[in-house]
Amino acid sequence: MVADLHLHSQYSDGTYTAAELAEEARKHGLKLIALTDHDTVEGCESVGAECRSRGLEFIPGVELTAEFAGDELHLLGYFVDMRRPELLAELAKYQLVRQNRVREMVARLNKMSIPLTADAVFALANCRSPGRPHVGRALVKAGVCTNLDQAFERFLKKHRPAWVPKFKMSAEAGIALIHRAGGLAVMAHPGLNHCDEAIPGMVAAGLDGIECFHSKHSKATSAFYLEVAECHGLLVTGGSDCHGMSKGKPTMGQVRLPYAYIEKLYARVAEISKSAVKGPEAERSA
Numbered sequence: 084m085v086a087d088l089h090l091h092s093q094y095s096d097g098t099y100t101a102a103e104l105a106e107e108a109r110k111h112g113l114k115l116i117a118l119t120d121h122d123t124v125e126g127c128e129s130v131g132a133e134c135r136s137r138g139l140e141f142i143p144g145v146e147l148t149a150e151f152a153g154d155e156l157h158l159l160g161y162f163v164d165m166r167r168p169e170l171l172a173e174l175a176k177y178q179l180v181r182q183n184r185v186r187e188m189v190a191r192l193n194k195m196s197i198p199l200t201a202d203a204v205f206a207l208a209n210c211r212s213p214g215r216p217h218v219g220r221a222l223v224k225a226g227v228c229t230n231l232d233q234a235f236e237r238f239l240k241k242h243r244p245a246w247v248p249k250f251k252m253s254a255e256a257g258i259a260l261i262h263r264a265g266g267l268a269v270m271a272h273p274g275l276n277h278c279d280e281a282i283p284g285m286v287a288a289g290l291d292g293i294e295c296f297h298s299k300h301s302k303a304t305s306a307f308y309l310e311v312a313e314c315h316g317l318l319v320t321g322g323s324d325c326h327g328m329s330k331g332k333p334t335m336g337q338v339r340l341p342y343a344y345i346e347k348l349y350a351r352v353a354e355i356s357k358s359a360v361k362g363p364e365a366e367r368s369a
């Protein structure tokens with residue numbers, strides 16, 4: 084029994100619909116998946132339903148972009164309450180930042196006499212959490228670029244002419260947001276971000292786990308982070324970070340997380356929800 088805890092859908096920069104994502108997971112023999120779209124839980128309801136109808140387990144999740152001491156890192160939130168108004172209101176702020184960033188990128192393209200509109204990008208994205216890949220796809224659709232890679236190379240990569248820096252919340256704020264939504268906070272793909280020195284501080288801020296297994300981690304990288312997890316008493320997660328067809332070949336199936344790790348996650352959320360129930364009672368009896 085295996086799981087994939089890092090997947091993107093059409094609700095952010097992936098290409099799979101809810102049904103396609105669940106169907107691909109089933110075909111890969113996965114028992115459980117988590118949806119971790121960027122800055123949104125918009126797809127969790129429908130992906131959850133598509134999983135259930137195929138007999139798969141589902142964990143609602145989200146991926147946040149954060150920084151710690153100037154380094155960019157990504158945080159995964161698992162078991163977040165996808166209906167909690169406070170979470171939705173916070174995420175709406177980050178989605179607005181993304182929408183304004185798209186407007187800024189389009190304005191920069193317009194200055195280069197490329198006639199793209201932000202509305203064309205939003206129509207193509209058709210989700211609350213648009214990003215650079217949607218601008219890239221719109222450039223391809225408009226015939227300005229031949230493919231997405233070219234759009235990134237010419238315009239969208241860091242320091243290219245249409246690149247706009249991305250807002251990043253502090254890692255502490257991200258961890259706190261995930262916790263207030265009842266979730267577990269996990270550091271995503273540490274092997275890609277090169278900020279190991281941030282880990283002790285993140286643990287002090289309440290980090291629950293670390294994504295040791297990732298489609299871009301080598302065996303040695305995974306082994307290294309398994310030791311880091313052990314050393315700090317962190318939960319271990321893993322996922323393919325599949326974006327569907329948006330970056331060439333889908334990566335689903337490349338990470339097959341043994342179910343024993345999932346049991347540890349369930350045990351930890353059960354502990355948390357027990358203490359959350361005890362909390363107010365303890366206060367009342369005091």
Ligand code: AMP
Pocket residue numbers: 096121213214215216231232235236249326329330
């Ligand atoms: P954003 O969050 O708007 O800055 O966009 C980041 C996303 O762009 C990443 O999550 C990737 O999915 C995608 N991305 C980054 N570089 C490339 C690339 N060269 N080609 C296609 N997609 C890319």
Ligand code: FE
Pocket residue numbers: 091096121326
């Ligand atoms: Fe992405």
Ligand code: FE
Pocket residue numbers: 146157271272
């Ligand atoms: Fe990421």
Ligand code: ZN
Pocket residue numbers: 089091119146324
């Ligand atoms: Zn991701």
